[in-house]
Amino acid sequence: MGCENDFITRVKLDYIQDFEMMFGRMKLDRPRESATYYTILVMDNPKEFADFLRIGENLANITRRPLEAGRGCLLKNGLIAKVLFSSEPEEEFGRERYLPVNPKIIWEETKEDLRPIISEDTFKAIESHLQEMTNAYNENFKTYGIKLKRNGNVTIQYSAKWIFYTLLNNCLERGNYLKLQVGGEKIFDEPFIKYLRRFLELNKKIELIVERSENLDGVKKLKDEFKDKLDVRYFPDEITGLMRNYVFGKELAVTSMKILSETESSEPSYIGTAYVDLENIEELNRKFNNLWSLGKPL
DSSP states (O other): OBOGGGOBOOOOHHHHHHHHHHHHHTTOSSHHHHHHHHHHHHHHOSOOHHHHHHHHHHHHOOOHHHHHHHHHHHHHTTSEEEEEEESSOGGGTOSSOEEEOOHHHHHHHHHHHHGGGSOHHHHHHHHHHHHHHHHHHHHHHTTTSSSOSSSOEEEEEEEHHHHHHHHHHHHHHSOOEEEEEEOOTTTTSTTHHHHHHHHHHHSSEEEEEEESGGGHHHHHHHHHHHGGGEEEEEESSOOSTTEEEEEETTTEEEEEEEEOOSSTTSOOEEEEEEEOOHHHHHHHHHHHHHHHHHSEEO
């Protein structure tokens, strides 16, 4: 579709309105502004911020400050991650260097809440739009959602929800063996416990390293529910500090460090590097196994 002065975009107002509803159900502070930025990022990547602004003004009457607020809201809520640097050329990411979660994950999170309050025709229309957006997402952000195919790495800043959304997207596409090393803060509270349960349903097996014995109650409940699909090792105290690691078979690995926040109530933020190169994944897998061998079985 064309904007004024023949400015080309694949974004449609319908897409923005769909995600405004979804983000409203997810209780984002700025659902319309967030939906505008998100749909442009998914459909037209890569683009300069000036292009985002032009499209946003033309389709949704969104100006600079609100659009920037929408971007910040998406980052805070784990719906985009900020790219700090990458092994790939800069033009692959453009000046707006962010990685969105897959649109279908957002739909999975919200569709049951939306179903009772929208018509069946609207529901089907959203699903049709979602297919178009998912196709664009796969084209722009590749197999693993990080713009890389089978080589290289990308260093990102993200909130805890982003990594869970990204892992869930990969799990939905292809079940695998998943290895997680977590510190435990909030990880066994909602909504994160829901994602762990979903990972267990979708994957062949999960190996989970937990730090601090006070985090074990939630793990024991999952172990009772999923039996041999979940293996757990734990350390009575915190031994690796702020490190977090995730290995998804031989497909994807992320190693990261938690950023200390000024207030305990703020959403945890992390800086980490995602790898798709087999050699790097195997090295991180070995390090995980070494730590695993030192832990106590649950």
